[in-house]
Amino acid sequence: MAERADVVIIGGGVIGTSVAFHLAKLGMRDLLLLERSHLAAGSTGRSVGIVETTYGTDVNVAMAKIGYEELRRFPEVTGETADFHPRRYVESVDDPKHVWYLEKAREIGTRFGLHQRIVDPREILEVFPEIRVDDMAAGMITEEAGFCDPHSVAAGYAAAAKRLGARIRTNAPVERVLVERGEVAGVRVAGEDVRAPVVVNAAGPWCNELNRPLGFEVPVDLWQRQIFVTTPHPEIPADRPLFIDVTGRFYFRQELDGGFVLGLVEDAAARDLANPETDWGFKAKAVEAAVHRVPKLAETSIANGWSGVVTFTPDQLPVMGPVREVKGLFLANGMSGYGVMISPAVGTILAELIALGTSKTIDASPLALDRFRGGGTPRGAGLWLSSK
Numbered sequence: 001m002a003e004r005a006d007v008v009i010i011g012g013g014v015i016g017t018s019v020a021f022h023l024a025k026l027g028m029r030d031l032l033l034l035e036r037s038h039l040a041a042g043s044t045g046r047s048v049g050i051v052e053t054t055y056g057t058d059v060n061v062a063m064a065k066i067g068y069e070e071l072r073r074f075p076e077v078t079g080e081t082a083d084f085h086p087r088r089y090v091e092s093v094d095d096p097k098h099v100w101y102l103e104k105a106r107e108i109g110t111r112f113g114l115h116q117r118i119v120d121p122r123e124i125l126e127v128f129p130e131i132r133v134d135d136m137a138a139g140m141i142t143e144e145a146g147f148c149d150p151h152s153v154a155a156g157y158a159a160a161a162k163r164l165g166a167r168i169r170t171n172a173p174v175e176r177v178l179v180e181r182g183e184v185a186g187v188r189v190a191g192e193d194v195r196a197p198v199v200v201n202a203a204g205p206w207c208n209e210l211n212r213p214l215g216f217e218v219p220v221d222l223w224q225r226q227i228f229v230t231t232p233h234p235e236i237p238a239d240r241p242l243f244i245d246v247t248g249r250f251y252f253r254q255e256l257d258g259g260f261v262l263g264l265v266e267d268a269a270a271r272d273l274a275n276p277e278t279d280w281g282f283k284a285k286a287v288e289a290a291v292h293r294v295p296k297l298a299e300t301s302i303a304n305g306w307s308g309v310v311t312f313t314p315d316q317l318p319v320m321g322p323v324r325e326v327k328g329l330f331l332a333n334g335m336s337g338y339g340v341m342i343s344p345a346v347g348t349i350l351a352e353l354i355a356l357g358t359s360k361t362i363d364a365s366p367l368a369l370d371r372f373r374g375g376g377t378p379r380g381a382g383l384w385l386s387s388k
């Protein structure tokens, strides 16, 4: 007889494991998570782990705040570690025409109870003396931020879900979602059928490999992102704020030893999703951006580098919830470069939609796939002022 489960979750990144844990927490225990490779094998294992709460739409801030609260309290919630380290967060804009964005983010953040202030760039020097501010138009300092270890988050959610009864299976590639009379019937995994009335697609950059045969796709661009890490600078303490320049699309955080983890965002189409190769030619650009912003970094060298794939929707909001084509199929796709920090919210929303039929914690309607249907391209959320 074919194996069965109440819910099959495809993908063992932060999203699939969070969905499994939050479903189990709501009392659904007959869960099977199937991961093709090992946990955190995809984008999750390549992530920088920044957790912050400054966004320009309500639904972003709602998700980010839940993310921050749960990742900060991860051991209490799951019994596991997220290796979370609180840090202040500085966000800057270089162009005066983008100051409205910080004002909007602060207006939303204030309503959500966040501690944020828009500052004259020179005030940033009080919390970050080594940073260059003379070309910033404005900055915002947010208290609710930090960084975590994304691999620990995925492993932690999986371990906690397992303790609550979920089955977590690695080396288990799902070949397709099985559909009978317009309803989910299960999945085919490594040549075997598993029967299930509900399937969650949390396959990250591979999401459309499973969606396409069902007659629809999530609109996503797959971008390859490069990360480089500097050696520590002996005069820069390791507790400096996280930093994102939203106009310049450049960001960094520090490692615990004080080295800077640098991300310069350019949209290069991803080629190899499973093993994206580091583009060492990009190093000079990243170093230039870093030395411009923190001149002392000219006295460090690059110690490490890697790359990974991000899955961006046109409006930089995830796609979550049921789809009209197939009853019983739920999507958790298109995390648009900030899936780790919102993974607690994504898991909560999906678990509520599946177990309760409605998302009571957050209004998930702006996240439905249907927003891309019927013409027009919604824009204006997410990490960056423009994604292209």
Ligand SMILES: Cc1cc2nc3c(=O)[nH]c(=O)nc-3n(C[C@H](O)[C@H](O)[C@H](O)COP(=O)(O)OP(=O)(O)OC[C@H]3O[C@@H](n4cnc5c(N)ncnc54)[C@H](O)[C@@H]3O)c2cc1C
Residues within 6 Å of the ligand: 010, 011, 012, 013, 014, 015, 016, 034, 035, 036, 037, 038, 039, 040, 041, 042, 043, 044, 045, 046, 047, 048, 049, 050, 051, 172, 173, 174, 175, 202, 203, 204, 205, 206, 207, 210, 225, 226, 227, 307, 308, 309, 310, 332, 333, 335, 336, 337, 338, 339, 340, 341, 342
């Ligand atoms: C360089 C870089 C830096 C980043 N920095 C940050 C950051 O600072 N903060 C932040 O919040 N986010 C960051 N992100 C984004 C974040 O990593 C992603 O949004 C998040 O990891 C997405 O998680 P996921 O579970 O949806 O996808 P993934 O982690 O890719 O997981 C999908 C999983 O599904 C599995 N899978 C796929 N197809 C199948 C199948 N058919 N059968 C079984 N299993 C399958 C894959 O093997 C994979 O393990 C960064 C990403 C990159 C690349």
